[in-house]
Amino acid sequence: MSVDLSYYLILAAVLFTIGLIGLLVRRNVLVMLMCVELMLNASNLTFVAFASKLKDVGGQADVFFVLVVAAAEVVVGLAIIVSIYRKRLGATADDLSSLKG
């Protein structure tokens, strides 16, 4: 690896931040889920960068688990969206405020 580790980490941090801000700003639930995927990808990138830097395959193995968790999250998340949509005809996060105190 010729590119310095720090660049990868900073890139991952930027990507994570983009995902974070997107999660907070966007109203479409699907887009919010996509932003979560961005954040997960940022963490994946960090894992792999460290795996490469430290020559330890453990970092790559971790990415597997992140992938599985992401898949599970998307499956359940989309199922929730579909079942909400059946009742409420919308996938806007701000409409789903029935849990308010």
Added chain:
Amino acid sequence: MKLVFLIPAFPLLGALSLIFFGRKLKEPLAGYIATAAVGLSFIFSVVVWIKFLGFSGNVFVDHLFVWINTGSFKVDAALRVDPLSLTMVLFVTGVSTLIHFYSVEYMHKDIDFPKFFLYLNLFVTSMIILVLGNNMLLTFVGWEGVGVCSYFLISFWHERPSAASAGKKAMIVNRIADVGFLLSMFLVIHYVHSLNYSAIFAAGPSLAKTTVDAIVLLAFVGAMGKSAQVPLYGWLADAMEGPTPVSALIHAATMVTAGVYLMVRLSPLLALSPDVAHIITIIGILTAFMAAMSATAQDDIKKVLAYSTVSQLGYMFVGVGTGAYAAAIFLMVTHAFYKALLFLSSGSVIHGMHDEQNLKKMGALKVVMPITAVAFFTGWMAIAGVPPFAGFWSKGDVLVGAFSESWLVWIIGLFTAGITSYYMGREYCLAFLGKARWISESSKGKKKSSKKEDHGHVVDPHEPSFKMMIPVVTLAILALVGGLLNLPFASSLKFLDKFLTPVIAASPSYFHPSAVNQIALGVLDAVFAIGGGLIAYFIWSKTYEKPALEFTLFKNAWYIDKTGDVAIARTSTKLAEVTDNVIEPKVIDGAVIGLSKLVLAVGILVRKMASGFVRREALVIAGGLVALIIIGGLRGGL
């Protein structure tokens, strides 16, 4: 010897059969079954005793099963056969049998006839367990068992409010004392890690003196309640609300002696603790004196006997306190005989007088109830200590012990003996001599023909039936010859002393007086006893009202109960009222409600944070994350 478990088993079996079949068994049969159960128990006690006489050791322990097994602490359900428990078991079962037999007739036509005998059997079972228990816990089981049964029996006629409250009073006073017993047990568990008597006695010398003091003193607190010592003696007089056989069984012969038994059982420890022994002596003599004085002013035929019981128990504790343990047991046995006799005789009187207990309304019963009068007279002589009745020998032994301890104790004891003779004489004179006050003024003119129309006072005193007379006569004979157990003339005649010596401690202060001293003391006893009796006869055979000799102080039993009522009950009630009216609504409710209001207010405030908008909440989470990073950075954690 292995048959020892049968001793408690028979009364238990009797009780169980009465529980299940009592209603069907109907009147006389239930009573006879109960009597037979206790009688069998007595027979097996005798069998065990005979076997024990051929036994080489001093103590035989029959392990039934492991009762409690928690790690290092283990309690067996085991029965202990040794001279002390055998003595107790023999007279408990013996006297119980007689009283059971007596009750069959006495409780005739009572609605709850089978229940009465169920309680009686259960009581005897408990008492046997108490006496035979190999460890303090088993003793405590019996201890509580007799407590419960006494509650049932005192308030047996619970329709009467006085009987119900008397039962409650006995229960409460005993529970207060039981705390002492429990604490004593806890101390033993903590320091000895075993409740077996053998282990306790073996560990006794190695324990610190204060520990021993505390154990014995706390056990004595328990004994004070059970044996009605000052100041916990009020319940015994009230307990006379129960049927007369109950009074005879529980409050004369068996249960109240449990305290004395416990202290004698613990005598190896008590001997190590002379200070506590002094306290026991003082309380004992105080009880003896105060109760005797109280008895001089009572009008109720049974209350006199109740206070005399308390007084005699005081004597027993004097014996325990001065180290004359064998003398205490001796007095206990003879007391069981003559007090049971007195109670049963008075029961006959009450039975004959149709539940009339007021001495002032009796008189001249000797004419209609001659045998009862003789029996009662025997009881008087025995309790007064007139030679050669049983009481003379046993009380003499105790007074010898008191004399060896302190001359003051001895003098008070001697004086009390005189008083005892006096109030028993008063009772005898009021009941059996003088004029027949039971022929009421209103019905006097109408003579016997119109008696039956006289409401409430249809009095036709008569000698009880033959069946009731058998136990009375038996007990009278025993009261007469009971002294044979332990005659002081020669050491070879001291059967009980010799029998008991292996298991009771020899008190360092107990000295064996010379023959001259003993004779002198005995003569003094006899003089006081006869003197008291004569005084009573001269005063009370003529008149039945002499307020100058019936002090209100004594009538009210030194106001101990009233004091307790004022000091504890009223104050507690007041405190409870204050708590109810002020503390509970203002302080506690205020705190709780205030807290809930506070939480509500905070909740209303915080609720606004939960906007329900996912993004808003995600923002809060992100903000928290940033805050965490900031804090971590400030603390140098990153």
Added chain:
Amino acid sequence: MIFGMDPLFLGHITIGVVIIAAVRVLVAFVVLLVSVMMMIWFERKVISDMQNRIGPNRAGPYGLLQSLADGIKLFFKEDLIPEKSDRFVFKLAPYLATVPAFLTFAVIPVGGNVTVLKHTFELQVADPPIGILFVLALSSIAVYGVMLAGWSSGSKYPLIGSVRASAQMISYEAAISLSVATAVLVSALTKSGINFLSTRAIVGAQASSVLHWNIFEVGIIPFVIFMIAITAETNRPPFDFVEAEQELVGGFNTEYSSIRFALFYLAEFMNTITMSAIAVTLFLGGPDGPGFHFLTWLWPILWFAGKTLVFLFCYVWVRAALPRLRYDQLMDLGWKFLIPISLGWLLIVAAMRMPTTTKDIFIAFGVILVLCILSGVFLWRTINVGKERTLSKENMKLADSNQGRLIVDEIDIVGGRIIPLPGLAEIDDDDENNEMTDSSVISSSHLDMDSVEIETAGDEK
């Protein structure tokens, strides 16, 4: 490392190496394009023969240039973009369909090693260590072209076609992966070593004799499953629901015209060729076959081309012979038969191939027995479930009476609503005041839309 075992990159990388690599790419590209043209002609001709007609015979000898003529015609046709489409995506979609089809061919070993100008290299554009996974990745990417084309058209039938396509392709990918995994497992065990995911290594493992071809090593079943699944994956008949003319007009590419339409066409046929090549590589030993001592480089290529041609003929044959399935039958076939069977077969092969001692063999056969029983029970159940659905008389009646019934079943998933289109949905945003009550706005606008449609439909009648 990423260049795998290709001897070309083992030495210094010089200008010659780069040129050779570039030429390889170019040749592959051109050959693919030409073969697609030939394939189209081949298909039309074969089907014509099967249907007892002549087929294209005007352009060029035997009509060989017919495809070229069609291409030129399409290229010069007017390029239409529907008004309601999402323009950027509409333009993007054909390339998303074509590029994976091209790329997939990059990892297929066409022949053995050749030496040109002292440079020895493989007849293969690239040989990455993860070659076969690369194929799977690209086949999973391929779905984007179809999906986005359908969606961006802003029309109803293309959208339905693309939704069908995505469901279908995702479903059959699992079966493909499992049968590929079986083949890879067998190859990796035959030739123990690194790079067992490389396509060339897989081919190499089958090289020794015909009986070592994976089709026999894996026990034929995964091969059959793979063939069925790739037919569905490429949306070829009888699985061409994406463009089922009778139901969906033209399917996902209804709104496409001109060169964009040609690109979809190109992608489809290229996918057919590529998938055939992959099947050859995985199961039939790739370029393996008896050769002669002269022109040694030629025979592997000929073998490869021949094997591929057999597959292509099979495709055409199947297309001509079999009617289209129903959509629920397609899903039943994918989920209830292909996936369980291929998974079970993978486990059985693993159990049979892995053990080394007698005890292990016994254990393995015990496992196999249990698996067979379990899968048998499972299959029995699923088959019955399928029967209930497919054979119930009411369903048959409905299907007969209403041709749109199958579409109904599909839209049903949404919850009984018509799938809105990108153009239509934009209407909602005109309402700016009510950001917080979007849902109600949507629903009301939907209702409005529906009612309008009813009216117009009535008017037209």
Added chain:
Amino acid sequence: MMLLSATYPDSITFVLCAIVVVGGGLGVVLSNNPVRAALNLVMTLFGVAVLFVELSADFLAVVQVIIYAGAIVVLFLFVIMLLGVDKQEKLGSEPLILQRVIAIVVGLAFLGMIIGYGWGNFNSHGSYSVIGVASGGDSGIVELAKATFSYYLLPFEVTSVLLIIAIIGAVVLIARSGPGEDEVKEDISAEIKTDGPKEGHENDVSVSEDKVDEVRSVDFTVGEEQIV
């Protein structure tokens, strides 16, 4: 070797990928159409995949493409198309007060602090090779497999259980109750009947059985009509 062993191809790759990744990320956040956002997400995913290759994690790169791009995003698109939630979101307005400002502030604070605290510590040495060294001609696939199935066996099992739970949960969430089904179906059939082909598409039904022969001359007329 000369060309490839030099540093600058790596640097160029990294820069290009970084642009793709960040651009795609911004695209996800800023595009007002969910389908566009999904496409941008795919772009980011490909960028990350190439970075994985750059970090010699070939296998992960492919898996990333297969699972993320090939399954997850397709699922996203599927749901978007199925539900028709591809309506354009008004990015200009924000109903929640200060949400956007605070979000950006928080996000930038987070980024600043991560980089600020980490600066100078990024290259500090950790513990090397706890699990195993990723090396060899197979891009570490064997090592990865060994690590996954031995050292990470428990997490592996747990995640597989998680996956099953997710599948079952999704099925339960989506599954319909019996009675509702019929009503819904009736509704659809009603709607479908009224759902005639849209403008200009009636003419487009001349689809031949054999698509190869299809010339699609109809397109011209349609186009003319639209133009006119």
